[in-house]
Amino acid sequence: MVMLILEHVGVQLGRRSVVQGVDAAFAPGTLTGIVGPNGAGKSTLARAMLALVPATGRISIDGDAVAAMPRGDLARRIAYLPQGQTLHWPLTVERLVGLGRLPHLAPMSKISDADGAAIERAMLRADVQGLRTRIATELSGGERARVLFARALAVEAPGLIADEPLASLDPGHQIDVMELMRAEADAGALVIAVLHDLTMAARYCDRLLLIDDGRIVADGTPHEVLTPDLLRTVYGIEARVESGGDWPTVTTFGRARP
């Protein structure tokens, strides 16, 4: 189990402050959605959590600063699914998913039976066993997205940060991926997902962080965060939020009038 804590985190890219003054704690057993408009800083914040971009303030996992943590150690604690990753090597799906085991392997060592079992579990859960012999660079966008999700699952880390895991997926596979992340959290993992589909985020996440212009503008349950006023202010949209059920559903009507 891992606990991730961000204290007054900022990220400067070029001359721009892309993330500013972020304080947040993420506990094991929770699924948190990071939502907000394009360019708000969601991916940059996710990358900062994994020390993939230099940040000010302090980011720690179980008390250890991520900036000082050996890469392999960090990769074993938190699996990462980057946004819209391009594949360069014509690996089979099975080999590509197997790369998720790299953080567990000693240099020059071979994949063990336990690694093989983890790869099989990940392929089964992400519904990609039928693709195992296909060349990953020849897959459709949605197939590739599922394979990359399987690679992140194959790490079997106590934490998972997924940046737009639903992009390119059909509605059925979107539900599958959200249910997988929910199941990971229910089994004790710390799961954070950058999401654009607000109703999906509301349905499956315990908590939403709404980011705008690099700052957290709302942090709470989906019912607390997804209000028409906040959606108008942050996204510039008119939306109806039905909040009578277990989770709020968001229907958008159009751009907010100035």
Ligand SMILES: Nc1ncnc2c1ncn2[C@@H]1O[C@H](COP(=O)(O)OP(=O)(O)OP(=O)(O)O)[C@@H](O)[C@H]1O
């Ligand atoms: N290397 C860079 N140098 C300068 N600015 C950058 C750099 N990388 C990203 N940015 C800017 O930082 C801001 C935040 O980018 P980020 O990718 O974190 O946004 P996001 O919320 O994930 O957006 P999206 O929903 O479009 O994926 C954007 O305005 C982007 O143009």
